[in-house]
Amino acid sequence: MRVTLLAFGVLRDHLGETARPLELPAGSTVRDLLDRCRALVPEKSAPWSSIAVAVNQEYAPATHALADGDEVALLPPVSGGSPKKAPSPPLSSPRFNVALTDDPIDIAARTGTLRRGEDGAVVLFDGIVRDNSQGRRTLYLFYDAYPDMALTRMKVLAARALADFPIRDLVIVHRLGRLEVGETSVLIAVAAAHRAAAFDACRWLIDTLKQTVPIWKKEFFEDGAVWAQGDPFPPELTPHAGKIHKLPAPSVAAKSTRRATARAKRAQSRKPERAR
Numbered sequence: 001m002r003v004t005l006l007a008f009g010v011l012r013d014h015l016g017e018t019a020r021p022l023e024l025p026a027g028s029t030v031r032d033l034l035d036r037c038r039a040l041v042p043e044k045s046a047p048w049s050s051i052a053v054a055v056n057q058e059y060a061p062a063t064h065a066l067a068d069g070d071e072v073a074l075l076p077p078v079s080g081g082s083p084k085k086a087p088s089p090p091l092s093s094p095r096f097n098v099a100l101t102d103d104p105i106d107i108a109a110r111t112g113t114l115r116r117g118e119d120g121a122v123v124l125f126d127g128i129v130r131d132n133s134q135g136r137r138t139l140y141l142f143y144d145a146y147p148d149m150a151l152t153r154m155k156v157l158a159a160r161a162l163a164d165f166p167i168r169d170l171v172i173v174h175r176l177g178r179l180e181v182g183e184t185s186v187l188i189a190v191a192a193a194h195r196a197a198a199f200d201a202c203r204w205l206i207d208t209l210k211q212t213v214p215i216w217k218k219e220f221f222e223d224g225a226v227w228a229q230g231d232p233f234p235p236e237l238t239p240h241a242g243k244i245h246k247l248p249a250p251s252v253a254a255k256s257t258r259r260a261t262a263r264a265k266r267a268q269s270r271k272p273e274r275a276r
Helices: 010-015 030-040 107-113 147-164 193-213 252-270
Strands: 002-007 019-023 052-055 071-075 089-094 095-102 121-128 136-146 169-176 177-180 184-192 215-222 224-225
Touching: 002 030, 010 030, 019 071, 019 147, 030 071, 095 147, 107 121, 107 169, 107 184, 121 136, 121 193, 147 169, 147 193, 169 193, 184 193
Parallel strands: 002 071, 095 169
Antiparallel strands: 002 019, 052 071, 089 095, 121 184, 136 177, 136 215, 169 184, 215 224
């Protein structure tokens, strides 16, 4: 059978083209494919122990059986990558303001319609390209992505945040391509009735995005360029896990926020109405 192999970030540097056909025996699994790739690229040159694998844009365990025509992506830890032209026009979701773009992120335009009368807080995270990294002067960055899967995972994050946190609406936008120092790479904004819920949801969104959305960063310095060593995938999303589980759950703090919000609403409903 034949599958299409995609490699990103540092793995693309070793395996060549973005997409290449790969012949495998019928009945092969993700583990078999990884063994084939390891034979091509030595362990010391690629982070085989920490990569994730996506089959048809879904994370898959080592035991997953491959089929003829599958698209299999090898994903090094996210937040490090190589240059690639971003999709244009931006991919976006009409239900949530979720997008990938190769254009500068206009924060005012993206968040201008987010606030409503019932909101008590809008919390915003503005990820900015800084001028240094680990003692080296940064010239510029390139963000690369597996765009269709990245957008899908961002939509999943948005839906999960709206379901698990007492928030009303949100915005997630990630820039791709070349970014100069001082430019915004990622924007997350959350609107809610209470500030604690907005803070907790915003923090969970950026932390989980950095771990699970296939976007990579390459840093260009005065003396060379490197793929940023990103946050490791959660163990349940790597081929070493026997089963792929759901996204990392919201923190204990987020659950406490939900309980506190519920208590406040109950207390409010019990207050006697003022005499007219």
